[in-house]
Amino acid sequence: MVHPAFGPFLFDTSAESRIARSQNPAVKDWFAEYVALHPVHVSAITVMERVRGYALLARRATGRGRETVEAAQAAYLNELGHVYPVDTAVATVAGEIMALVPQPPTPPRRAHKLVESRQERLVRWRFDCIIAATALVTEMVLIHNNPADFESIRSAVEISPKRFPRLGPLGLIRCESRV
Amino acid sequence: MKHARRNNSTAKARTTITLPADSLKQAKQIARARKVNLSTVISEALENGLRMHRSAQRSEQVLDAYRKAFGGFSEEEVLLLDGIVLNNPGKRQ
Numbered sequence A: 001m002v003h004p005a006f007g008p009f010l011f012d013t014s015a016e017s018r019i020a021r022s023q024n025p026a027v028k029d030w031f032a033e034y035v036a037l038h039p040v041h042v043s044a045i046t047v048m049e050r051v052r053g054y055a056l057l058a059r060r061a062t063g064r065g066r067e068t069v070e071a072a073q074a075a076y077l078n079e080l081g082h083v084y085p086v087d088t089a090v091a092t093v094a095g096e097i098m099a100l101v102p103q104p105p106t107p108p109r110r111a112h113k114l115v116e117s118r119q120e121r122l123v124r125w126r127f128d129c130i131i132a133a134t135a136l137v138t139e140m141v142l143i144h145n146n147p148a149d150f151e152s153i154r155s156a157v158e159i160s161p162k163r164f165p166r167l168g169p170l171g172l173i174r175c176e177s178r179v
Numbered sequence B: 001m002k003h004a005r006r007n008n009s010t011a012k013a014r015t016t017i018t019l020p021a022d023s024l025k026q027a028k029q030i031a032r033a034r035k036v037n038l039s040t041v042i043s044e045a046l047e048n049g050l051r052m053h054r055s056a057q058r059s060e061q062v063l064d065a066y067r068k069a070f071g072g073f074s075e076e077e078v079l080l081l082d083g084i085v086l087n088n089p090g091k092r093q
Helices: A013-021 A025-037 A044-060 A064-078 A088-100 A118-138 A147-159 B021-034 B038-070 B075-081
Strands: A041-043 A082-084 A142-144 A172-174
Touching (some): A013 A025, A013 A044, A013 A142, A013 B038, A025 B038, A041 A044, A044 A064, A044 A082, A044 A118, A088 A118, A088 A147, A118 A142, A147 A172
Parallel strands (some): A041 A082
């Protein structure tokens, strides 16, 4: 169990929401201690994914439902911690990762009768590459909820050190180990 | 600058407070051991306590925002907030 004092960590999009929603007392205590010590660090990509999600939910909702979604989005944006931009360094590293692992390592998500399109899956994979690149460039450990995808990126970085001079290894903490 | 104007964080004020006798005794021992005056030890302890209080307040504020940001949504809706868009393949969106 990594103590919050070893942070700050970079939070992947789904890890941030999973930890924030956890009902596990140990996770709740860990997160309370973490935010007392550090801002939550995320990539601008996470903010983009999140705002897109709120916008899609707001479009589907009506009346008070829409107000609830808008209030939730405002709460998220008003208390954002540190947001890392996609700058030249991050873009360069992300491009290298995408060239090494062009296709998502896992299939599109499914739930009940719903399925993620291949196009959506590819886009989400590329967003994960940018988030991993942000962790590498900022030398932060990435807290994630997606072992198959991020372990693939870690392996790609490890077996191609010449493509990532002075960077890596990619530090990963799976939030399942915390939740 | 020799005569720098004191800002609020360095300005000092005199006051009278009542402390637990044991805490006061410990603070005096620390002051003697460190060869500083009692005010320094009490000020540092107070500043640490205030920092922890601010930190706890900040923590509660952030946690409350996260509760509002993610609390009222179903698992499927949170997937959408995580950037995972699921569609019914038989249905045109």
